[in-house]
Amino acid sequence: MRPEIILHSFGYLIQAAGVTVAVSLAGIAVGFILGASVCMARLSGNAMLARAGAVYVSIFRGVPLLVQLLFIYYFLGKFGLEVPALVAAVGGLGLSSGAYQSEILRGALNAVPRGQSEAATALGYRRADIWRRILLPQALRLSVPPFINEFILLLKASSLVSVVGIAELTRASMNIASSTYHPLEAYVGGGLLYLAINLCFAGLGTLAERRLGVGRPA
């Protein structure tokens, strides 16, 4: 075991870690837009929209992420669209995360006591105002801890985008392993960086939970 190998390639690993975080942030942003839309669709009165939303969630939670990523890559290729690997990666992560995020939002919206919106209706609030001033503020606060958790899961899942060629942390570790013939040091180095990133975000999550007062009792 030669730890100095990790030190020598540290710059390269840090740079790749940056790509990992960036891709994950982009993925969760796309996922939020998709998840919020699907959640709205499921909670709307429209039966067809609700069904479509349910099918989306079922498919993108049921199919493994690797299969989803390769599907996007080859699917669009079949129809002649040359998709840059980055678009396929962020799109795949976003589609997958969107399914989970729509469930998080649905759970948070259901957790807001129904009595509040009933009282608001009785007082004459319009639907839009009930959403804007009562449901959404509380639901978004409740959903922060699960969202941070989802981001951490997405960070780990992003290691799979190495198979479509993105130069993120796992791919960087693989490159170091093959160029230095010291796979143990390479993967321990990459693993330590993943651990460090995850611990940071888990700490941020605990901080956010405390500040928002929505933490689960230990």
Added chain:
Amino acid sequence: MSFDVLWTYLPSLLSGFAVTILCWGLGAVLGLALGFVIALLDRLRIAPLRWVLRVYVEIIRGTPFLMQLFLLYAGGPSIGLRLSATTAGIVGLGLYSSAYFAEIFRGGFNAVPAGQVEAAMSVGMSPFDILWRIKLPLMLVATVPAIVNMLIILSKETVVLSIITVPELMYEMQTMAAETFTAFEAIFAMAIFYWLLVEVVSRLGRRLEMRVTSFMTRDARPA
């Protein structure tokens, strides 16, 4: 777009399916056993041991599964551990799931009402009897949904094994795709297959939950 190629390659796809189920099954058994042992050891409340267990769980839950596999398969030989791809895959799945199962069992143990354990001790039941006849049945209620959920997650993680060349279903599909230029059909078939697998296991899991909680009244059941 022709799906006949799937029929031609049926033998290798079936073998891939068998390897997938084998890895999933053995990995799950290893993970459940190891996770349960970790949860039991945690209950001993020996501080240094608990610290070691905590570090183990945090490392496994904090790093991607793919990295853990690479570490086992490619990094193993550096410390004298030469595993075949399939063995590395099963061990990887087992270690990965053991961390999550340990947390599930920990929560399960905490969910057992202390009063029942105290009553059992006061009538003179042995610790083993208390574990087997009181704690485990009560724990089942709390842990079965989480265990089923983790088993589903594990089944989806088996596709990652194809990256370290374990000859499971995804790997066989990709081989077929490379030999016959039918990447799209292969991936599409994979997607359908896994979606069906997850749906079936989810439904079976829900029926299992119903059976395990059948002694409870409807309001008391988790959901």
